[in-house]
Amino acid sequence: MAVGILLVGGFGTRLKPLTDESPKPMLPVAGLPVTEHQILAAKKAGVHTLVLATSYLAEIFTPYFGDGAKWGMKILYAVEKEPLGTGGAIRNAAELLGRDEPVVVFNGDVLSRHSIADQIKFHTDNKADVTLHLIDVEDARAFGCVPTDADGRVTAFLEKMDNPVTNSINAGCYVFSPDVIDKIPLGTVVSVERETFPALVASGRSVFGYKEQSYWLDVGTPAALFKGSRDLVEGDFQAMAGTTIAPDAVITGGTSIGARCTIGAGVHIDDCIIGDDVTIGDGARLSHSFIAHGTAVAAGVQKSAHYLSQKLDLPIIV
Numbered sequence: 001m002a003v004g005i006l007l008v009g010g011f012g013t014r015l016k017p018l019t020d021e022s023p024k025p026m027l028p029v030a031g032l033p034v035t036e037h038q039i040l041a042a043k044k045a046g047v048h049t050l051v052l053a054t055s056y057l058a059e060i061f062t063p064y065f066g067d068g069a070k071w072g073m074k075i076l077y078a079v080e081k082e083p084l085g086t087g088g089a090i091r092n093a094a095e096l097l098g099r100d101e102p103v104v105v106f107n108g109d110v111l112s113r114h115s116i117a118d119q120i121k122f123h124t125d126n127k128a129d130v131t132l133h134l135i136d137v138e139d140a141r142a143f144g145c146v147p148t149d150a151d152g153r154v155t156a157f158l159e160k161m162d163n164p165v166t167n168s169i170n171a172g173c174y175v176f177s178p179d180v181i182d183k184i185p186l187g188t189v190v191s192v193e194r195e196t197f198p199a200l201v202a203s204g205r206s207v208f209g210y211k212e213q214s215y216w217l218d219v220g221t222p223a224a225l226f227k228g229s230r231d232l233v234e235g236d237f238q239a240m241a242g243t244t245i246a247p248d249a250v251i252t253g254g255t256s257i258g259a260r261c262t263i264g265a266g267v268h269i270d271d272c273i274i275g276d277d278v279t280i281g282d283g284a285r286l287s288h289s290f291i292a293h294g295t296a297v298a299a300g301v302q303k304s305a306h307y308l309s310q311k312l313d314l315p316i317i318v
């Protein structure tokens with residue numbers, strides 16, 4: 001068994017304007033918030049208590065996740081008045097947790113199908129201080145890379161470079177031994193990637209890399225968010241409960257439609273993410289567009305690569 005922390009307090013600037021009205025982790029992917037996909041994965045791995053480390057638009061999380069009973073776990077909230085960075089957020093959230101179980105930390109914008117349970121086992125078998133999930137990418141130049149020795153110990157955290165020494169990168173899921181989290185100063189802005197991890201390696205603490213090559217996607221940009229949703233949708237489209245679709249509507253491209261939507265007659269939708277409680281008027285044509293929860297799209301509207309909400313109608317690069 002383990003406890004967990006979900007880092008969901010960032011501004012999500014690369015996803016603007018989608019993140020003007022919603023925190024990035026609450027954006028829907030295949031009908032569910034990114035965070036909910038992660039909660040389901042954490043539950044499967046035996047995580048029984050999870051702290052959501054929130055800051056930007058913190059108030060959006062609580063009504064949705066409540067006390068976590070719906071997911072069979074205990075969900076708590078640690079709100080940072082000003083974002084404390086990833087390390088500061090972990091320390092702040094850990095104040096709500098006990099100190100007798102490993103702590104699994106998730107970046108709130110990653111969809112990963114790796115075995116969290118195996119990562120925890122690898123961590124405990126190695127009596128590690130921290131174990132990071134590492135994933136090999138074809139081209140590591142856009143990322144910092146994380147070399148390991150033959151035993152799987154991390155030897156360095158290297159910044160982006162033209163000739164990376166390894167293709168292994170930090171996949172954004174960490175297992176911490178609880179006493180290590182207490183080394184992060186409380187109430188201070190700290191980056192776990194740029195400060196805590198390199199300092200642990202430099203001081204000889206046992207930082208391990210758990211390598212598992214499975215589906216992994218950082219949904220930090222609009223193009224990646226759409227890909228993440230398409231990857232989860234089987235077939236032309238999927239719709240959540242309570243949605244009605246006119247028989248002559250044509251929906252393609254791995255579109256996902258949220259709950260309680262109404263899709264009108266003659267509508268064409270291709271490669272869109274549509275939130276909950278959305279109405280699409282007759283004859284509308286939408287492609288590569290993100291339609292926020294509760295939006296009413298008027299009949300006949302034609303939009304491509306747009307973010308539509310009750311308040312905003314802005315282009316996005318998908």
Ligand code: GTP
Pocket residue numbers: 007008009010011012013014015024025053054055080082083084085086089107108109220
């Ligand atoms: P960009 O602004 O587009 O880079 O996105 P971001 O703000 O989400 O930053 P980044 O992708 O680097 O963050 C990785 C994860 O950590 C995301 O899930 C963020 O929500 C989360 N995160 C980043 N900074 C903080 C913080 O200061 N506090 C908390 N609680 N979470 C954070």
